[in-house]
Amino acid sequence: MFSIKNRFIKQLFLSFLDLAPILAVVLVFQIVIIRQPVPDVANLMIGTIFVVLGLTLFIQGLEQSLFPLGEAMAYAFARKGSLFWLLTFAFCLGFGTTVAEPALIAVAEEAASIASKAHFIEQTNEAKDDYALGLRISVALSVGFAILIGVLRILRGWPLYYLIIGGYCGVMIMTPFAPTEIIGIAYDSGGVTTSTITVPLVTALGVGLANVIKGRNPMTDGFGLIAFASLTPMIFVMAYGVMR
């Protein structure tokens, strides 16, 4: 019991070290450069304690739950030997985790309000909600598709840079056709779609698969799922902008 407590305290301290630089930057800028008093010091301190505690719990749970879970699923599917079910799972994981992603919901609403101000769609709330929902579904589809292709890549042993360079070309080809207003949002959407829970699960799945399949190296083949999943949303958001 004592050793567990000790580890927990050590992790708390490490989490605090991770956070300390942000605090330092914010405080220095606020006091020295902007020269304004720091508002609401009590909340700042409570909030910092929360963030440190949250980060510590998250890491604890990561090692205990998300990593083993992702790897266990990879082993189970490999043992089952059914390509169809593995690919279905990959697609569902990508689609399901993205469609409810809060950051994506925010981006979709932002994009809808831009589209409405630029008169692509009618200036009613209904049209905006429609547009935002369509966008969310198309991004979620694109992430599901990306994880599916990424898993297939691990199985077949294709080099990762084929996919990435292909994705880059896709982005660059879509850019001149997409409406100017949507380009910034589309480029940003790649970074916001992969959430804190998706990342460890998907990483563990990829590394686990590369571990069980003969001839694959977890280091060279296991990574790359996230990378492709943050490229396809850019292409799909621009395609969505063209079609509407």
Add this chain to the structure above:
Amino acid sequence: MIEWLQHFAVVLLTTCRDILPIAVIIIGFQLLVIRRPLANPKKLLIGFIYVLLGIAFFLEGLDKALFPLGKLMALQLTTPEFLGINPIEANVSWQTYYWVYIFAASIGFTTALAEPSLLAVALKAEQISGGAIRAWGLRVAVAIGVSVGLTLGTFRIVTGTELYLFILAGYIIVIILTVFSPKLIIGLAYDSGGVSTSTVTVPLVTALGLGLAQAVPGRNPLLDGFGLIAFACLFPIIAVLSYAQIAQWLNKGSLSSKP
């Protein structure tokens, strides 16, 4: 106190709702397709609860402490009064905004270090590389990438250059570096781009971008306010690939210098 508890409960419930689809997919596949009991289900469940609580505390803490202050600062730094410019004046040289660049660089570096997704990937990489890749080193490399990316991104907003030109140049650099990089690092480097921006970075950076696009004369927040996240995703890839390159080069140097 009660008000606060209620607020925390709402955050916790929202987190549960966000996790629900993942839980449904995993449990569904477990029960219907794999049909094998998981090893150690109790430990997994406890770990999952840790993750839930951890994310809820993390978000609540950020909301209380960092976001209000960070967003306020992003706005204060971009006000014409602070920058000392006349809003009617059309041509302001890009050097005027130097505090904005410094702020973007430092906030990018520090938020990337605290990003939980990046931490997860770095831990995994250290684990499977047997310690050859240090989690800390990888995170610092990514943080440098985000910092450079955001500085260039704010510079782009100030000058009003087309976004795609920068991104295209970034892609070309990534492809060239890929050709020369050790194979082991490539997947990890590409992944580090996608994970460098999430819970901590996105809200602060979005506020900075929109604030800056509002403050700079001749920029439209709708058109120019976005794109910072794209920079913060692209440059970590370049940073990690270059880091691998430099490490390899140094190793070779030390090997050849031996008799």
